[in-house]
Amino acid sequence: MSRQEQKLRTRRSIIEAAFLLLDEQRSLSSISLREVARAAGIAPTSFYRHFKDIDELGLTLVDEAGLALRQLMRQARARIASGGGVINTSVDTFMEFITANNNVFRLLLREHTGTSMAFRAAVLREIKHFNVELTDYTISTTGLPYNIANLQAEAMVKLVFSAGAEALDASEEQKLNVAERVKLQLRFVVNGALQAKAEQANN
Amino acid sequence: MSRQEQKLRTRRSIIEAAFLLLDEQRSLSSISLREVARAAGIAPTSFYRHFKDIDELGLTLVDEAGLALRQLMRQARARIASGGGVINTSVDTFMEFITANNNVFRLLLREHTGTSMAFRAAVLREIKHFNVELTDYTISTTGLPYNIANLQAEAMVKLVFSAGAEALDASEEQKLNVAERVKLQLRFVVNGALQAKAEQANN
DNA sequence: TAATTCAGCTTACATCTGTACGCTATTTTA
DNA sequence: TAAAATAGCGTACAGATGTAAGCTGAATTA
DSSP states (O other), X not given: OOHHXXXXXXXXXXXXXXXXXXXXXXXXXXXXXXXXXXXXXXOGGGGGGTOSSHHHHHHHHHHXXXXXXXXXXXXXXXXXXXXXXXXXXXXXXXXHHHHHTHHHHHHHHHHHTSXXXXXXXXXXXXXXXXXXXXHHHHHHHHOOOHHHHHHHXXXXXXXXXXXXXXXXXXXXXXXXXXXXXXXXXXXXXXXXXXXXXXXXXXX | OOHHHHHHHHHHHHHHHHHHHOSTTOOGGGSOHHXXXXXXXXXXXXXXXTOXXXXXXXXXXXXXXXHHHHHHHHHHHHHHHTSSOHHHHHHHHHHHHHHHTHHHHXXXXXXXXXXXXXXXXXXXXXXXXXXXXXXXXHHHHHOOOHHHHHHHHHHHHHHHHHHHHHHHTSOHHHXXXXXXHHHHHHHHHXXXXXXXXXXHHTO
């Protein structure tokens, strides 16, 4: 095994150890360097061979979480293309993601309102991706004017993320309920936006 | 000054010192007992004369924040009664609250997704108050059936809280923009819910 | 007035933290 | 093959943390 390869491997095990530590009771700002090192099976000081800081690791984790989220979007789009209804498919895909990648979504949710400006900004960037994509999609499928499509997309993303937050602490049964409710709420938003378009056209 | 009075006074200064510490870079789980004691001007060990734990202080802070929020609701209701539009008045009142009680709202927002189950539950309780009150209000003013009114209320509260989160990091100018946007989004929801009612009636 | 209560203090300690320094063994380069 | 680079380690230290133990002086009670 080459030196470079081994280094990447250790880096991976640090990242994965950190994700495992980020359960429902720990946030990025509450895990210590030593703790991560211990979980990764390296000496505390070896940590510095891979990250300058524990904050640098934090940003890496946010990036990785964002990446996972973007893959989720792609997956949802593929499913939508093969029929099933946009709202239904999107929400179901999202809920599956949350269930399967518990700690990943929790990280984003927590750092979204967390104590580090840098982390908050990083999460916001990821959410913005969602907004932009959903706005574009809405315009191209419904012909809504930009301002309305954008408001609609933003509202929908917020509602879905809020529902995701609820789902994190919920039982499997409650999760189904949360999913159903948010679907109905998304329909409210969609219909309300359509109506706003009609009103805008009448002026 | 009586002994009891003095004790209450010290307790107050602990609580207020803690609120001051909870700026944009600190959360309940990241402030230390010693730090709070220092800020309150007492010896670390004296803290225990007032709270069993720092967690007990945390719950007290969440309760106080919830109280402030409920007072806000009452204020909004009073303003609505004297005319001005429900959505407009509510959002404006909310935004004023956030601006004036920065750290109080931030606490609720942060602990809503925080690392302590107890804190999360405490915040959820406060949010539920909002939902119940708004649902009742909606039913009594629009005659919407319970299930729709409840979905609508929940969606509105989520959107307003999300907007509040944005407003926390925003400049005065951006805050106005956030307020305008969320008002439009709330109208989407309201109109969408009305439409759902009409559809439900047609069956 | 004398006895009791108790808010707040000082001292002390074990535990954890981040990180500086220098060593070693192995891979990479020349 | 000899020299250089480097991932990982052990040791060490200063600082912070929660909290136990016991004291003091002032307020309260009897």
